[in-house]
Amino acid sequence: MKVVHKERKSSVLSPSTLKCLDNIPTINLTAGCAHLCSYCYARGYSNYPGDGTIVLYANLVEKLENELSRKRRLPKFVxxxxxxxxxxxVKQVLDAAYSVMALLLRKGIGVSFLTKGRIPDRFIxxxxxxxxxxxxxIGMTTLNKQFQKRIEPHAATxxxxLKNISALAEIGILPxxxxxxxxxxxxxxxGNLGPLLKIVGKVGIKSAGLNYLFLRPIINRNLSEELGHTKIMEKITQAFRDKVDMRLLSSKSxxxxxxxxxxxxxxESISLLAKQYDIETYVCGYKNPDVSDDLTCKNVWQKYFDKKTRQY
Ligand code: SF4
Structure with a gap:
């Protein structure tokens, strides 16, 4: 993986475009991602540097410190x-992630993350x-290592x-x-989700987010190129041929x-299955804007919303 270092022009903290993270600032340490998941929508972004390259933003800690010092009110979470x-x-990315997260936590700002990678011991x-x-x-959809490798070639097995989940649970953080x-x-x-739910239920996981694949043009192209004429691709093509519902989910594509x-x-059926293991589910509201708010993650973040200041 080629790592290109680049000065960041815009602020480190940026508003999220995700509906469910409304008002929660986000930090992207890199443009591009070494995990190279076939279904990744970010591979279609205008700043995507191309497969095999990631752009790591330089001076993130200094810039972030500066930005935070100018804020009247610090965010609760990033x-x-x-x-x-x-x-x-990638060592340089992990070093940057560690420094930035340590800074936020030192200042009393919460760190929220979604990962498909390995969380090193120093973070734990x-x-x-x-x-x-x-x-x-923790993002994962299967215990099948071969299948996982096909669609997320450089992400953690x-x-x-599962080790990440156990390590976090052991220190009192239930992911x-x-x-x-x-x-x-x-x-x-x-057959695929049951054994996974059973294992994570045993560790004490109580909540699971659900979202189906949406085929943006870039995702369709990457899946077709990377999976080729395989059973996996046949199934995807078949499912979308039978059930396709073309709609404008985003203003751009x-x-x-x-x-x-x-x-x-x-x-609903996955939710019932999850309940057998004492796990509640919610649907990703950003990617399913046609699903009612009662069932989506918008509700999940409400507990962090301060009604007085109207901030998270
Ligand atoms: S982990 Fe996969 S889906 Fe997430 S940003 Fe990286 S490549 Fe994209």
Whole structure:
């Protein structure tokens, strides 16, 4: 992986474009992501440096310190990351992630992250001293290592992600698990999700986020190129041929979505399955804007919303 260092012109803290993270600032340490997931929407962003390269922003700590010193009110949480992963298997990225997270936690600002990477021990030690300020989400959709490798070639294995969950749980941080993206006919079955739910339920996981794959043009192209003529690709093509519901989910690009009825029925059946292991589910509201707020993550973040200051 080629790492290019670049001065960051814009602020380190940026507003999230994700509906469910409204008002929660985000930090992207890099443009591009070493995990190279086939279904990654960020690979279509205008600042994407191309596969095999990541741009690591320089001077993040100095810039962030400066930005925070000018704020009248510090944010309660900062989210990592909307278009990259903070725990990419690249030493320079991990060093930057550590310095930035340590700074935030030292200032009493919570760190929220979603990762498909391996969380090194030094982060677990850091989080241990700030366990009430860490909000962790682990993305994984299967225990099948071969399948996972096909779609997330450089992300952590399912076994490593389970180790992340256990290590966090041991220091008093119970992560949420994200089944995202669910792929129809492949990862959304009870046969695939049941054993995963059983294992994470035993560790004490109580909450799971759900989201189906949405086929943006760039995702469709990457999946077709990277999976080729495989059973996986056949299943995806078939599912979207049968259930496609073209709609404008974003102002910029057309997105192929599985129709709402199909998604609602499946979300409901996964939710029932999860309940057997004492796990509550919610649906990603940003990616499912046609699903009612009662079922989405918007509700999950409400507990952090301060009604007086109207801030998170
Ligand atoms: S971990 Fe996230 S940001 Fe990185 S490639 Fe995968 S989907 Fe994209």
């Amino acid at each position: 989210y990592f990351s909307s278009s990259c992963d903070a725990f990419q298997p 030690a850091l989080f241990k001293s700030h366990s009430n300020k860490v909000n962790a989400h 399912p076994g490593t992600r 949420e698990i994200r089944f995202d993206p669910l792929i129809p006919g492949l990862t959304d079955s009870a 057309r997105v192929n979505a599985l129709n709402l009825d199909f998604r609602l029925k499946k979300y």
